Structure formats: structure tokens, C-alpha cells
Amino acid sequence: MKLVANWSYPTAIRFGAGRIAELPEACAAAGMRRPLLVTDRGLAPLPIVARALDALDAAGLGRALFSQVDPNPNEGNLAAGVAAFREGGHDGVVAFGGGSALDLGKLIAFMAGQTRPVWDFEDIGDWWSRADADAIAPIVAVPTTAGTGSEVGRAGVLTNSATHEKKIIFHPRMLPAQVICDPELTVSMPPAITAGTGLDAFAHCLEAFSSPFYHPMSQGIALEGMRLVKEWLPRAYATPGDLEARAHMMSAAAMGAVAFQKGLGAVHALSHPIGAMFNTHHGATNAVLIPAVMAFNRPAIEERIVQAAAYLGVEGGFDGFVRFFERLRADLGVPARLRELGVTEDSFAQIAAMSVKDPSAGGNPVELTEQAALELLRAAW
Numbered sequence: 091m092k093l094v095a096n097w098s099y100p101t102a103i104r105f106g107a108g109r110i111a112e113l114p115e116a117c118a119a120a121g122m123r124r125p126l127l128v129t130d131r132g133l134a135p136l137p138i139v140a141r142a143l144d145a146l147d148a149a150g151l152g153r154a155l156f157s158q159v160d161p162n163p164n165e166g167n168l169a170a171g172v173a174a175f176r177e178g179g180h181d182g183v184v185a186f187g188g189g190s191a192l193d194l195g196k197l198i199a200f201m202a203g204q205t206r207p208v209w210d211f212e213d214i215g216d217w218w219s220r221a222d223a224d225a226i227a228p229i230v231a232v233p234t235t236a237g238t239g240s241e242v243g244r245a246g247v248l249t250n251s252a253t254h255e256k257k258i259i260f261h262p263r264m265l266p267a268q269v270i271c272d273p274e275l276t277v278s279m280p281p282a283i284t285a286g287t288g289l290d291a292f293a294h295c296l297e298a299f300s301s302p303f304y305h306p307m308s309q310g311i312a313l314e315g316m317r318l319v320k321e322w323l324p325r326a327y328a329t330p331g332d333l334e335a336r337a338h339m340m341s342a343a344a345m346g347a348v349a350f351q352k353g354l355g356a357v358h359a360l361s362h363p364i365g366a367m368f369n370t371h372h373g374a375t376n377a378v379l380i381p382a383v384m385a386f387n388r389p390a391i392e393e394r395i396v397q398a399a400a401y402l403g404v405e406g407g408f409d410g411f412v413r414f415f416e417r418l419r420a421d422l423g424v425p426a427r428l429r430e431l432g433v434t435e436d437s438f439a440q441i442a443a444m445s446v447k448d449p450s451a452g453g454n455p456v457e458l459t460e461q462a463a464l465e466l467l468r469a470a471w
Contacts, residue, residue, distance in 0.1 A: 237287025239347025353453025
């Protein structure tokens with residue numbers, strides 16, 4: 091099967107190996123003449139970024155770069171990016187990289203034309219309507235990992251450096267106007283990042299599938315996304331240059347982000363504060379938490395997990411599904427316990443208090459109380 095396509099759902103996506111060459115066309119289609127390319131410090135000196143900048147420059151779009159992006163970006167990174175955008179007279183953002191670079195790039199495009207503080211646009215009720223929608227700059231997203239799916243999302247995660255809280259900033263127009271999903275860009279991911287980001291995609295699909303809210307379109311996407319991860323993540327991990335596996339994982343990542351419009355749950359509600367406090371990898375943190383959260387949610391989700399297990403070809407119903415996931419996690423070299431990620435017991439009370447306030451908590455199929463969060467942390471530690 092030739093894994094090349096143009097999709098218009100949920101936005102315009104140019105999917106296929108080698109399609110990074112179409113970056114200037116994507117910028118033009120988004121209405122950009124002076125884009126700012128936003129990526130992280132680790133990617134900035136690499137050849138894939140140089141090639142992207144060369145392509146923009148050759149097309150007369152300049153070669154402006156901003157790379158002050160931390161693994162868990164905060165308001166300081168955002169302020170520096172907005173300043174670079176304004177000072178350079180830019181009219182759009184190319185968000186290039188993993189989830190952190192994509193999120194911050196989208197937030198820079200969003201905030202460059204706003205006058206209110208970024209925290210005024212947290213994903214609470216209709217706070218997004220406070221923004222000047224006409225002042226949001228267009229975005230072209232180019233993922234180089236296969237996990238967060240931020241390239242097809244309408245939000246960005248930003249850490250409040252004062253409170254160590256991860257906040258979700260939302261606006262419908264933060265959805266990129268053009269996306270380039272080129273699996274060749276993911277080939278150089280280290281095995282640990284391939285594993286962590288791939289399990290992040292699985293977590294998005296699993297939590298969306300488990301969410302009690304009604305969204306049958308997302309439900310179907312979540313189910314197929316889990317199957318793609320099961321089938322192709324081990325192959326991408328074992329054979330980094332396998333473009334077929336890399337392509338299917340890019341699809342699974344985007345599908346996870348589309349699916350979680352249906353909701354997330356306790357896995358993300360807990361992993362957000364853990365990541366903010368201990369700077370852990372988001373996908374690996376999710377993977378540690380999944381078995382404990384599934385056990386907690388079992389009374390509400392067992393029937394649908396049994397259905398998912400059948401679709402995935404996993405024997406043993408609910409327990410078989412959990413065993414499959416634990417084997418997958420182990421085969422990918424991802425830790426099984428929070429203590430292996432550096433999380434300390436003395437942080438549990440603070441994490442639990444923060445988790446029940448996280449927007450993801452409301453999508454959990456069983457109510458997440460502080461006491462329940464404490465018990466989940468102990469089970470996963």
C-alpha cells in the first residue's frame with residue numbers, strides 16, 4: 091500500500107514520505123509571507139531544520155528561527171517567542187518538532203496578537219471567546235515525533251513556572267491551517283522517544299475510548315488508533331528506518347489527538363502535575379499510570395475494554411488487555427513505576443490536589459477525588 095494522501099480532516103494534512111519539500115507551498119496556502127519557524131533547542135542544529143529553513147529561504151519566505159523551547163514549555167518561553175515574532179514582523183508560525191515545539195509554536199501564533207495574559211484563555215468554559223480571533227496568526231505544523239498529535243489539536247499545554255501547574259490553553263483557531271506529516275522526519279528519533287511518544291498516542295486513544303461522553307466519531311477513531319499502535323509501534327521501535335511503521339504511527343498520533351475531543355481522564359490528570367513538578371517524559375508517565383487507572387475505572391469501562399480487546403486481537407478480556415499493555419510497555423523499555431521516573435512520595439499530596447483541578451479529570455469515567463488520586467499514586471509508585 092502506498093502511504094501517501096491528502097486529507098482535509100480535521101484540517102488540511104499532506105501525508106507521506108518526502109512531503110517536507112512542500113513546506114513553502116503549505117506556508118503559501120496558509121497565507122504566510124514571513125513565517126517564524128519554532129522548534130526546540132535539540133532539533134535546532136540538526137539537518138532536518140536546516141533543510142526546512144533552506145526550503146523557506148529559497149522560496150523567498152526568509153529563514154527566521156526561534157528555538158527557546160523547553161521540554162515542558164512555560165510562560166517565559168512563550169514571552170520570548172512572542173517577542174521574536176513581533177520584532178521580526180512575522181505573519182505566521184511553522185511549528186516544527188515534537189509536542190513541546192508544536193504546542194509553543196501554536197501558542198506564539200495565538201498570543202502574538204492578544205492583549206490579555208495567556209492564563210485568561212485556559213480551557214475552562216468559554217474563556218476562549220475572550221480572545222481576539224482575528225489577531226491569531228496562521229500555523230503550519232510539522233511533527234517530528236509520533237505521539238502528542240498536537241499538529242491536529244486546537245490547544246497547547248503551557249507550564250506555569252510559579253505554581254508548577256500545566257495549563258491547557260484553547261482556541262478553535264489554534265488548529266493549524268496546514269499540516270505536513272512526513273514519516274522520514276521521525277526516523278532519527280531515539281528508541282526511548284519512539285517508545286514514549288508512541289505510548290502517549292496509545293494513552294490518548296485509550297482515555298478517549300474510556301471517556302463517558304458521547305462522541306461516536308471519536309470513539310471509532312480511538313479504537314483504530316489503539317490497533318495501529320499495537321501493530322506498528324514495536325516495529326518502529328525495533329527498526330527505526332521502517333517508513334511504513336513510522337507512517338502508521340504518525341497516523342495513530344493524529345488520531346489520538348482527534349479522539350480526545352471526547353475527553354481524557356485520570357491518566358492525564360495525574361501525569362500533567364507529575365510532568366510539571368518532575369520534568370518527566372509525558373508519554374512515559376502516562377504509560378506508568380495506565381494499569382492503575384484502568385483498575386480504578388474497571389467498574390465503568392470493563393465492557394467496552396472487552397470489546398476493544400476483541401478488536402485488537404487480544405485474548406483474556408479486560409485482564410488480558412491490561413497484560414497486553416504491560417508487556418508492550420516492558421518490551422519498549424519503559425519503566426513500570428513512578429519511582430523509576432524520579433517521583434517522590436512526599437509529592438503525592440500536592441500532585442493529588444492538582445490532579446482533581448486538571449481539565450482532564452472531568453472526563454474520567456469514575457469520579458477522581460483527592461483520596462482516589464492518592465491511592466492511584468501509591469499503586470503506580
